[in-house]
Amino acid sequence: METKLNSAPHSVKQWQLGGTDYDPQRVRSLRSGTRFSTWTPLNDKASNLQLFEERMNLVLHWFDLWTDRQRKHLLQSLLVRCTRSQIKYCRDLLIETVPVTQVDFTAVLPRFLSLYVMSFLSPRDLCSAAQVSWHWRVLAEQDCLWAGRCIRRGWFLPYTPGEKEFGAWKNHYVSCVSTLDWLTPREATEQYGTLNQQSMEPTEEEEERRKERRIRQMIREKLQEEKRLSLRTRRAWSSHTKPDGARSAQTRRPSSGLTLSSWPSLSWPPRAVGSSSLCLSLDRGEPGTEALNMGRLRGSIPTSNRLNKASGALSSFTSGPALPHTVPPIHPPSPALLLLVSDKIPAYELLLSGVKAGVIVVLYDHRGTLSALLTQAERAISGQRVQRLGLLAPGRTEEMHLLHSRSLSERTLLTPNHREFWEKLCGWVAPAEEGGGIDIFSPLAASASGVALIQTLSTLTGLEVRAPTGLATGSFQNILSEWSDGSVCSGVSNLQPAAPALQFVCEIVLQGWCRQAQWMEEALEELRGCLGPQLQRVSLQARGRALGHFLWETTCLEELCVSRDLNEALTEGLTALTRQEESRPLEFLAVFLTRWCEEKDGEESRVGDESVAPLISQKCLSRTPELPQTVLDWRGAVARELHHSECVYLGRLAAVLKVYQEPLTAALNSNRAILSYADIHIVLSPVTQILELNRVFHTDLEARLQQWGAEQCVGDVFVKLCSKLRVYTNYLNNYTTALCTIDKCRETKPSFRAFLKRADRTLATHMLSLQELLLCPVWRIHEYVTLLQALSVHTHPDHPDHTHLSSALNTLLRFREFTQKLKRNSERDRLMEETQQMIQGCPDLSEGNRQLVITQDAALLRSPDEQIPDSLRTYEQVADVGLFLFNDALVLTRRNVHHTPFTLAHRCTHTFLASVALSSLAVREITHTRYVSHAFVLEGPCRSWVCATEREEEREHFLSVLRSAITSALTGHQ
Secondary structure, eight states: OHHHHHHSOSSSOSGGGTTSOOOHHHHHHOSSOOTTOSOOOSSOHHHHHHHHHHHHHHHHHHHHHSOHHHHHHHHHHHHHHOOHHHHHHHHHHHHHHSOGGGSOHHHHSOHHHHHHHHTTSOHHHHHHHTTTOHHHHHHHTOHHHHHHHHHHTTOOOSSOOOTTOOSHHHHHHHHHHHTOOOOOHHHHHHHHOOTTOOOOSOOHHHHHHHHHHHHHHHHHHHHHHHHHHHHHHOOOTTTTTSOHHHHHHHHTSOOOOOOGGGOGGGOOOOOOTTOHHHHHHHHHTOTTHHHHHHHHTTTTOOOOHHHHHHHHHHHTTOOSOOOOTTOOOOOOOOOOEEEEEETTSTTHHHHHTTBOTTEEEEEEOTTSOHHHHHHHHHHHHTTOOBSEEEEEOOBOSSOBOOSSSOOBOTTTTTSHHHHHHHHHHHTTBOOGGGTOEEEEOSOGGGSHHHHHHHHHHHHHHOSEEEOBOOOSOSTTGGGGSOEEOSOOOSSOOOEEOSHHHHTTBOHHHHHHHHHHHHHHHHHHHHHHHHHGGGGTTSOHHHHHHHHHHHHHHHHTHHHHOOOHHHHHHHHHHHHHHHTSOOSOHHHHHHHHHHHHHHHHHHHHHHHOOTTHHHHHHHGGGOOSSSOOSSGGGHHHHHHHHHHHHHHHHHHHHHHIIIIIIHHHHHHHHTTOOSSOHHHHHHHHHHHHHHHHHHHHHHHHHHHHHHTOOTTOOOHHHHHHHHTTTHHHHHHHHHHHHHHHHHHHHHHHOHHHHHHHHHHTTSTTTTTOOHHHHHTHHHHHHHHHHHHHHHHHHTSOTTSTTHHHHHHHHHHHHHHHHHHHHHHHHHHHHHHHHHHHHHEETOOOOOOTTOOEEEEEEEEEEEOSOTTSOTTTOOOEEEEEEEEEEESSEEEEEEEEEEEOTTSSOEEEEEEEEEEEEGGGOEEEEOOOOSSOOSEEEEEOSSOEEEEEOSSHHHHHHHHHHHHHHHHHHHHHHO
16 A cells, blocks of 8 residues: 555646656655655755745646636735735835836826827827837827827818727828828939039028018118108198197107108098098097097187197198088987897897887896896997987786896885896986986886886986886787876876887887787797707897898788778778678778778768877877876776777687587587587687676676766776686686697597688687687786776775775786796696607606706816816817706706708707706806816716806806705705
8 A cells, every 4th residue: 555655646646747747756766755745844954945846836837827817816815924024025026027117107197198298209209109009009099199290281181080980190191191292302303403502593581681671771762752752841730720839839849750641552531521430439439539520620610729739730640631611510429229128028039120220229138137137238338328228028017027037026126136237227328307218118007016116216216217008908019008208106197109119119010019929929939940040159139130030021010010990991891791792892892991981081070179180190009999188087098998908808709609619519419510519518618608707797897988987986897707707717727628629629530620720710710710719818817907907006095996996906916826827837847748758768757846947058078187277177078968957856968969961950859868866966167268168067976067058148047047946955855
């Protein structure tokens, strides 16, 4: 057994030793026989050393056969078992093997510094550096190193490299260099004979120097000759205007003798007095304007010594003859008018197209701030004083929404921000003694709170404040009604026609906008989407003016805006034509209009009061049936406007029943149903209930008007109407369902679609569609509020009707708030649905009480190195993003722009990128530098985004709204 064990090693199989230096004979020669034994001879040093070397060779042989991962694992296990001195020895050994002084600098320095070092290398050296290692090749072939070398030589890539394309500019440089037709100096010598060849002709540089010397010599000689001629032939210095003392003082003054008239090439021809440059300087009010004007007219107004000195001083610098004495003096132009227009106004582009020549328009963003609006107005007027200030912004009878977050009312006017804004703004308006004032296009003069606002604003600014009375109903036609003259008080006011509005905007454009603003807004929304992207580089005001002119020329509204008398005559004539069958309708219409004109002339002749004619001509823009004869009869004017508008309202409601309900019900009864009974009941039955209620109201109101007097009351009639407002409440709650039913039936039932095509927008429906007619009750509530407020203003507190009017007004105000709340909820749901469909891959947004606050397009930026200071950090645009701000979260999307082939149009799509809760979001602005502008940082809990907007005002508004939303979210969580 012992022999067997000695002949074959134990604990290691024979097949495991294949390929090693194992020799059985050598093993037998060992005295101890312990080659592969676990026992170590400690006393025998020679055997111990021999055994250690054998075992180490075996381990090293195994180490060579292991993988990299196994080797690292062994090294880690060995280093863990080492003592501190052994680890220090390993450290010294590694430093000696791989010294720090010879480390690769590209692996230690930041990447931008490595690229900066390589930028000093020549193209040949860069190609050599690319052969060092893969890392060096990546650095040496970067586009930032080769693009500049190519561009300086005029070598441009014919395409844009892709995101993952590498070394495009280097390959382009190499290809351009390899194809150059370049000759060595020797080859150039053999071909052109220019190398080491003496040229007897002067070089190009020497020729240029000689030419310059000749030109200088000629100029010197010319100057001396001109100086001698000027000294002999020039006129005395202002001898015809200066006194003797001034002349002697002037002659002692040294002069070079060089004048502008001595240079033929720089001759200054005399300008006409009314030149554009002179008028421009007069408009700007420059200090030297008066002196220049008097200098040019030196022969016409010899008044004072100061003017004579100015004209005499200027006479030496003019080459033309003196102007004749018959030229009239130039008077400075009258102060301009300033009109502030909010972009929240419907169809504001149409209004901009009709602004008169002497009006300075400032179209401002309603999302901005008061300071930004003040700066914009100051830049527009350029330091000059304006005669009057016009303000057109969304508003009601109690307040005006000047900005998105700033409403002008009696309560907010005296706040520090509003007070400072109005004091600075009105400081640029002429004083009241010179006709200065403020014209507000909201019907503030129709309510007591609005009148108080006008009085407070007038006291604060010291200017005359005018506003419409709101006696005309429908769209923005209250602007066309009478205006207060700034002296409004409780119960009594002096009113005037719509002349203030006509000072800013042309009459024909103002009429078209006031009557068609709601419909024109629908058309302009399409124009903004189609033509707006083509006008992105221009200002908002220039873009609006361009779209307004385009719409005005396309629709030809001047042909549609006819006078009220002609409109009434044509309406009655067409109505009479539809009542009977006529084979010759044109002849019937001509006879009817002739008869109607004769009757109208007879009525005017029976009046016999020629003093009323100016009032009738001035009232051509008003919707009020007839103006009151005295100031105290303004209650009667409001009551007549209420009756007139109620007749129009009842006519539209009756058209719904006559044109739509009766034919649909008749078709249902004849077994040829167009709509089912349930659909007819959902859409048209609420209108029947409202019509019955308002017919009773109209009858009571007409009875009061027939016996109208100073003590007559209409408030109790309104109180009776307000007691049955549940009919309107049910109608408004059912309004959205009715519209959805109409849309669904129109899509699924072709017979109903054909019926609507025949019935909509006819004379019987007042040229309105069914959906527009169903909107009339909502509009009527707002008209009731305005007219009731006008009645309350012109009703004395001791009047018997005052109590009922106040009670009815309070009820209708609460009901108006209810309708506005329904409108806001509907808009919120619509925006959430559109946003959900717009963003691809977006999670469900309709959670809780989430609302869309604002959207903003921006550019997503990235910095190559975050360790660089902010003032020196550069950014590159990574992608276009869309920021959707909700009341509880911020959603970031990747915005992709797709251009339509063969057209200029494009569309944008959004892909969901990330979402951050506002409670965990932080915002930080980036200072404007030469490398980045309009940028900010959105820091979330896990990552951050650097974004930048196109304009500064967009960033300011978005960040202000975002910070406000973050504050609200944090307050809500607390």
